[in-house]
Amino acid sequence: MQHSAPSFREFSDRFRSLETTLSRELFREHRDQMRVKKEETAAENLRRIIDATLRLANRKGFQSMSLRDLSAETGLSAGGLYAYIRSKDDLVRLIQRHGVALTLRSLEDAIAAADGPRDKLRAAIRAHLFLTETMQPWFYFSYMEAKNLPRRETREAIRSEVAVEELFTGIIRAGQARGVFRNGDPQLLAGMIKALLQDWYLKRWKHRQRNVSVECYADAVQNMVEHAVLVPPYDEAPAAAHNATCEEG
């Protein structure tokens, strides 16, 4: 049952097609708010605007990023930007919606494919890491700017965060019920797992610098979590077939 632990590569391919679909949906939903009607140029410029915004916001903060900065980064004129977005708040809403949709759909797919508590837990861990690896700029933005967003978006961000954590709580509860996992507060455990997973996108510069790959980090997290959660006779991780080159201290 290695169905539950696909490699990053496999994940990445499935993700790309999902993104194309959702990007098109995004454009269609916002078409009536945009002055630009020709689909191909509009879709491309919208993507450029979003990417540039994430880049700038993650470098110096969304509030400090002026529309003049954005116009420089995208190559569009200051006035031209308003052909695509109504306001700065509108822009942030757009970005947020797109990211949440992508995240949820992608996670749900990946997790449903596994069965049994241990495999489900692994699948969830790996999917989350692969997802945040692929969409790192969005996750970082979403985390760092959440509290400064318009009220509605802040609430949405929290809801999404809680939903993900509950997913883990559920898996742990199921495992405890079957006697596969050791007892202990499932919510607390889920929170700790989430903390480990979030570190991957919050401190990416660090992991990059140390040459730790996602696969490596995934194995490390899985290992720590299983040590903490499985009932004592722990058979040391059979994982990490993909790269034997996880840096050794």
Next chain:
Amino acid sequence: MQHSAPSFREFSDRFRSLETTLSRELFREHRDQMRVKKEETAAENLRRIIDATLRLANRKGFQSMSLRDLSAETGLSAGGLYAYIRSKDDLVRLIQRHGVALTLRSLEDAIAAADGPRDKLRAAIRAHLFLTETMQPWFYFSYMEAKNLPRRETREAIRSEVAVEELFTGIIRAGQARGVFRNGDPQLLAGMIKALLQDWYLKRWKHRQRNVSVECYADAVQNMVEHAVLVPPYDEAPAAAHNATCEEG
């Protein structure tokens, strides 16, 4: 040797006196930059300004916080603020310096008091959690605004972060050398521990809402880390004498 695991209460008392000392030092260092010379009013107002800034910045972000907001929150007039700080950047520098000094001194003290890898690791975990519990607004501010700070302060923040992590790396290395800790990349492990510790102040609202105390969380982290790090015959945690009421799922 329970010297290494003081309760939050004990920590808190020692901390308070340290803070008084450093607050006074802070005022003296910046005295010449302030228009206000009378020590007692000046020191008090400076403290009010710092507290208000942390409150506001953590609510809506430092960039979005105007000096009008700050003047409303402190009760001082917009103009009056400039009797204490030269500029907004100056304010942030002040806050940052104060926090770093407090953190380092406090952590060093607490850790030096323990000996042996296992006790040192425990002491480090507890001290870090207690410290962030006490100074939560500062830590949150420092984490969230780090990248928007003036260049020099950003670098300082990263240095401080790395220094703390290396402290953990060192303890783990020592433990592995003595055969008390299992093998595995010490840097990666230290990073994961740090992630668990940071979650305490980054998601405080969540832990509050769930009624998890620092002591509880400290025990949970210690437990997970020891499961992952100690050589197999793991004697289940002798900790948590302080409160038997850690919420059970």
Next chain:
DNA sequence: GTCTATAGCATGATAGAC
């Protein structure tokens, strides 16, 4: 030592030429 008033400037957003 604190306040009111205001200078000087950067920003978000728009109108109209091309």
Next chain:
DNA sequence: GTCTATCATGCTATAGAC
């Protein structure tokens, strides 16, 4: 469909009355 020119707003910071 994109650009240049411009406006109103709200900001930081200062000067001077009290």
